[in-house]
Amino acid sequence: MTLTTKSILLLNRRTLVVDKVNNPDNLCNNKLYNVLTGIWTSTGNMTYPRAGHTASVLENGNVLVAGSSTGHDVIFSVELYDPSTGTWTLTGNMTYSWWDHTASVLPDGTMLVVCGMSSPFNAELY
Numbered sequence: 467m468t469l470t471t472k473s474i475l476l477l478n479r480r481t482l483v484v485d486k487v488n489n490p491d492n493l494c495n496n497k498l499y500n501v502l503t504g505i506w507t508s509t510g511n512m513t514y515p516r517a518g519h520t521a522s523v524l525e526n527g528n529v530l531v532a533g534s535s536t537g538h539d540v541i542f543s544v545e546l547y548d549p550s551t552g553t554w555t556l557t558g559n560m561t562y563s564w565w566d567h568t569a570s571v572l573p574d575g576t577m578l579v580v581c582g583m584s585s586p587f588n589a590e591l592y
Contacts, residue, residue, distance in 0.1 A: 470521050472519065473499075476549050477527040482530070484512065484521065498549075509552040514544050520569035522577055526572065530577060532560060532569055544592060 516534030534541040
């Protein structure tokens with residue numbers, strides 16, 4: 467069994483930890499860690515378990531997760547996490563199948579995705 471974890475510090479001083487366990491059920495085990503109290507709580511799961519993705523905090527505090535490889539398939543979709551509700555929403559698809567890439571939120575709110583393992587040098591704005 468392989469565990470793939472991404473963590474990102476949210477604007478509310480909690481850390482979102484997204485776990486993907488590679489097993490026949492493709493389970494996710496997403497949690498929030500409160501750095502002030504040291505308490506872990508469960509939160510909503512993404513539509514698709516992901517590995518090799520990026521997680522970026524947007525100016526409004528939501529988290530945009532892009533790209534992935536499930537080990538067998540690549541995932542083009544992008545999901546948005548709302549920390550106030552603990553829910554994930556599919557928001558569209560990327561043009562390329564990204565994994566092990568970089569993603570940077572630009573001042574205008576767009577996200578620049580660059581390189582990764584998907585194909586020869588590419589860049590995309592989302």
